[in-house]
Amino acid sequence: xxxxxxxxxEYEVAIIGGGIxxxxxxxxLVRAGINxxxxxxSDDVSNGSTKGNSGIIHSGYDPxxxxxxxxxxxxxxxxxxxxxxxxxxGYKSCGTLVVAREEEKEKLNLLMERGxxxxxxxxxxxxxxxxxxxxxxxxxxxxxxxxAPTAGIVSPYLVCVALAEEGVINGGIVLKExxxxxxxxxxxxxxIYGNSGKENEKKVNAKYIVNCxxxxxxxxxxxxxxxxxxxxxxxxxxxxxxxxxNNFVHRPIxxxxxxxxxxxxxxxxxxxxxxFGPTAHExxxxxxxxxxxxxxxxxxxxxxxxxxxxxRKTIKLFAxxxxxxxxxxxxxxxxxxxxxxxxxxxQSPGLTSAPAIAQYLCQELxxxxxxxKKIKLKVRKxxxxxxxxxxxxxxKVIKENPDYGKIICRCEGxxxxxxxxxxxxxxxxxxxxxxxRRIRTTMGRCQGSFCLPKIIKIISTVCxxxxxxxxxxxxxxxxxxxxxxxxxxxxKIKETKKMVKQVRKN
Amino acid sequence: xxxxxLVIGGGPAGIASAISASKTGAKTTIVEREYRLGGILxxxxxxxFGLHYFGVELTGPEYAQRFIKMLEDCENVTIKCNSSVTDxxxxxxxxxxxQVTSPNGxxxxxxxxxxxxxxxxxxxAGAINLVGDRCAGIFSAGCAQSIxxxxxxxxxxxxxxxxxxxxxxxxxxxxxCEGAKVLGVYEIMDHCGGLAxxxxxxxxxxxxxxxxxxxxxKVLGKKRVRGVTVAPVxxxxxxxxxxxxxxxDTLLLSVGLIPETELLDKFNLEPLPxxxxxxxxxxxxxxxxxxxxxxxxxxxxxLVDNVSHxxxxxxxxxxxxxxxxxxxxxxxxxxxxxxxxxxxxxxxxPGGEGEVPISFRVDKEYRKVSILVKSGNEIIARKxxxxxxxxxxxxxxxxxxxxxxxxNIVIESMxxx
Numbered sequence: 001x002x003x004x005x006x007x008x009x010e011y012e013v014a015i016i017g018g019g020i021x022x023x024x025x026x027x028x029l030v031r032a033g034i035n036x037x038x039x040x041x042s043d044d045v046s047n048g049s050t051k052g053n054s055g056i057i058h059s060g061y062d063p064x065x066x067x068x069x070x071x072x073x074x075x076x077x078x079x080x081x082x083x084x085x086x087x088x089x090g091y092k093s094c095g096t097l098v099v100a101r102e103e104e105k106e107k108l109n110l111l112m113e114r115g116x117x118x119x120x121x122x123x124x125x126x127x128x129x130x131x132x133x134x135x136x137x138x139x140x141x142x143x144x145x146x147x148a149p150t151a152g153i154v155s156p157y158l159v160c161v162a163l164a165e166e167g168v169i170n171g172g173i174v175l176k177e178x179x180x181x182x183x184x185x186x187x188x189x190x191x192i193y194g195n196s197g198k199e200n201e202k203k204v205n206a207k208y209i210v211n212c213x214x215x216x217x218x219x220x221x222x223x224x225x226x227x228x229x230x231x232x233x234x235x236x237x238x239x240x241x242x243x244x245x246n247n248f249v250h251r252p253i254x255x256x257x258x259x260x261x262x263x264x265x266x267x268x269x270x271x272x273x274x275x276f277g278p279t280a281h282e283x284x285x286x287x288x289x290x291x292x293x294x295x296x297x298x299x300x301x302x303x304x305x306x307x308x309x310x311x312r313k314t315i316k317l318f319a320x321x322x323x324x325x326x327x328x329x330x331x332x333x334x335x336x337x338x339x340x341x342x343x344x345x346x347q348s349p350g351l352t353s354a355p356a357i358a359q360y361l362c363q364e365l366x367x368x369x370x371x372x373k374k375i376k377l378k379v380r381k382x383x384x385x386x387x388x389x390x391x392x393x394x395x396k397v398i399k400e401n402p403d404y405g406k407i408i409c410r411c412e413g414x415x416x417x418x419x420x421x422x423x424x425x426x427x428x429x430x431x432x433x434x435x436x437r438r439i440r441t442t443m444g445r446c447q448g449s450f451c452l453p454k455i456i457k458i459i460s461t462v463c464x465x466x467x468x469x470x471x472x473x474x475x476x477x478x479x480x481x482x483x484x485x486x487x488x489x490x491x492k493i494k495e496t497k498k499m500v501k502q503v504r505k506n
Numbered sequence: 507x508x509x510x511x512l513v514i515g516g517g518p519a520g521i522a523s524a525i526s527a528s529k530t531g532a533k534t535t536i537v538e539r540e541y542r543l544g545g546i547l548x549x550x551x552x553x554x555f556g557l558h559y560f561g562v563e564l565t566g567p568e569y570a571q572r573f574i575k576m577l578e579d580c581e582n583v584t585i586k587c588n589s590s591v592t593d594x595x596x597x598x599x600x601x602x603x604x605q606v607t608s609p610n611g612x613x614x615x616x617x618x619x620x621x622x623x624x625x626x627x628x629x630x631a632g633a634i635n636l637v638g639d640r641c642a643g644i645f646s647a648g649c650a651q652s653i654x655x656x657x658x659x660x661x662x663x664x665x666x667x668x669x670x671x672x673x674x675x676x677x678x679x680x681x682x683c684e685g686a687k688v689l690g691v692y693e694i695m696d697h698c699g700g701l702a703x704x705x706x707x708x709x710x711x712x713x714x715x716x717x718x719x720x721x722x723x724k725v726l727g728k729k730r731v732r733g734v735t736v737a738p739v740x741x742x743x744x745x746x747x748x749x750x751x752x753x754x755d756t757l758l759l760s761v762g763l764i765p766e767t768e769l770l771d772k773f774n775l776e777p778l779p780x781x782x783x784x785x786x787x788x789x790x791x792x793x794x795x796x797x798x799x800x801x802x803x804x805x806x807x808x809l810v811d812n813v814s815h816x817x818x819x820x821x822x823x824x825x826x827x828x829x830x831x832x833x834x835x836x837x838x839x840x841x842x843x844x845x846x847x848x849x850x851x852x853x854x855x856p857g858g859e860g861e862v863p864i865s866f867r868v869d870k871e872y873r874k875v876s877i878l879v880k881s882g883n884e885i886i887a888r889k890x891x892x893x894x895x896x897x898x899x900x901x902x903x904x905x906x907x908x909x910x911x912x913x914n915i916v917i918e919s920m921x922x923x
Contacts (some may be wrong), residue, residue, distance in 0.1 A: 008511065026624045035678065133771050162916075192909065210914060218760075240632065244768065244771060270905065286728075288639070288640075289637070289724075290637045290638065290640075291608065291637055291638075292635070292637055295635060295637070314632050314633050314635070315630055315632045315633060316630070316632035317631075317632050317635065317636075317637065317640075361814075391612060393612075394612040395611055396606070397605070397611050398610075398611050398612055399611060402609035402610070403609070404589075405607050405608045405609040405610065405611060406588060406608070406609050407539060407590035407592075407607055410539065410590065413592060415607075445627065445630075445768070446628065446630065446632075447630035447631065447632065448626040449627060449628045449630060449646035449648060449649040450627065450648070450649070452645075452651060452653075453647055453653045453656065453657060454651045456653070456657075458655065461735075467657070467659055468659075471642060471729075472642035473642075474729070475728070475729075476728075476729035476730060477641060477642040477729040477730055478642060479642050479643075479645075479653075479661065479754075480653065480659045480660065480661060481660050481661065481662055481663060482660050483659060484654060484658050484659065484660050484684050485662065485684060485685070488683070489551070489680070489683050489684075490553075492683040493552075493679070493683065493707075496711050496712060497707075497711060498605070500710075500711045
């Protein structure tokens, strides 16, 4: 995993970008026995569009027939459950529901027809009384629901992390904090640079490049000499509520889609929270800030489908940015340069489509001459989850390792042992957010106000780095600026009191 | 393991509860998730604690230590540190089965009564709709206090504080003494959330400005906070035209405390929405027999001394309950006028001996008023108050023997019209 002994190595394929697209491809290629490296700009995989995501595995009724979106969405959906099982990450087959009023019935029918054309199985229009029994929090005006039972929900970042881990334990290399800024082609190999020209310059050599850089993909294309493609960036803001609201909806609830997107949804998360969003407004490429207008918009729009949620139970506001190039995915082999593939505009349903696109790209690479090799697949081990264990197993694991009995994150019930396991996991996460995406520390109702100091200390101790270098999400996001003075607090208070008295007297 | 009384949480409320429960002769167990007792007091290294209870000014750890010593001298008490309660249920015999996880293992403790003394958590940024970027450098005040006072590490150099809760005020002074520049405390309300004495001692004495009716409208910074925008607030809405940028590297939030009641969700106890906690009777017992509450998980107190007193009451009655010596009688609801936001307890048993302390908060500042407690047509208690503020918890003792079939607390102006 260390960069020092791997950066001069030569690879068949370099994948640029460790989001769901890049990691799905990484796992696909590694499993096909292809020697490959994944280059990720930030401190961890799943740090861009993939983390600011609804987590829905769409059935595929929404994309226009014959589009790449339709093809890969339906294909990806069929792969997901088995993939999650292989990776030992959660998948919940809850289906999705598009809801409509009396006057919207025709549009809902059209949507169902579109779904059938796309090859989505088991679509059904549901009416009352079943509709409101399924989702009691739908408002009375809602009369119809298009139920897509093949849809589900996942933790998008956990799927992404698991794919990357699967790749790593089977021989693939992930290089983090590798922001590609220069590329050269020397006969057979591309040389790809990070921090080029600087002291900490990094480089790798690869025969093939696949650009999966999400919101940064157009920039990466230009680094390799391709023309820029007109893209826009669309921000989606979400409001996340506490787990106490977990029965608010039982499956994602969609309004009827419009040309602008899938609309504002009510979404149960696989961990038992409920969230509302996303909005869809054009923004700068990496601007994930949240704004008041979006919050108001979410609250107004969601009221057209469901009863008033208890927004007093809000614990987090967040946003993701997706890259949009026209109305479809762009998945291409470059014409101007050789051995270069790129993906652009992997917006929704990108999470669902990723494994199918990865399979397609893998086949394209093989067609282009890359050799595959049979490997004996090592299975990814899940992180232990104490909250899922029965009394007997708990007793056993705590006896074997008392650290599992020391609860650090009280809201999500995460123990010291679990945090240590994560810090020693294949991608060697080192930041508070990277640990959070894996086992939910700081993700509960207190949002880390109790456990953040402890987690900083644990990362520092386990990874042997000074507390001052422990960060939220990589360099520049450290929490601690140095030591306090050893003494003088009470003296200072007394001194000031005296001084103030004197000044007030005068 | 079996016990009569199980106390959940080893902070000031829990320790006082355990001491007085054991004094009733009940076998008492106290469960604390940290490695030592004391709770949040351990990180409150400033002084100002104990004036009411001990008649001297103590630091938080000193105050805790006095109670820990008293607890250790008690008979019949088992102290379990490093132990987290992960679930509570009730079996067919009416006993509470409390799941406890610790490095020593996982066990179920059976208890006849339980005392909730888990305290509060701090309200996070998301809960106050704080918008902008989500970067490092945003700390809740208590989180910052823990890092500075328990780990000896500094969290920033130029600091803005949103919210004027007591922990925020204390931290303003603490960080200033450590050489940081605290640029100001911003409070969305038109009055300070913390105690008047903390405004003087922590802000005024250190020239830290307090901006009332002003709030932080946005956080800026991709990786670490590089600034916040602030704006005045009128009628509860920020005036965005008057927004200004303050360059800083840290934002501290001191925007309120939320009782940690979630362990009890499944019992559907009668709630008290104003406090986000439970309605209790004069024994500090919830709507469910055998579940008692004390301290900040019941309602946020200003002074730890009151928390200790509350704990002692809860512990006493929980101890009696566990030994079958406490039965519910016919309770009456304590009524109050619209100036009073809630009372704790909510229910009282009329008649009998002794006094019941009734705590409450008012909705805004009142000057030259009298707080009256009426039962029947009589005024049974009266407290003249030159000033009552929303930030300060009021406590009135009511003689039980004087309580008839109703009880009503009202605020009356002393100036006759």
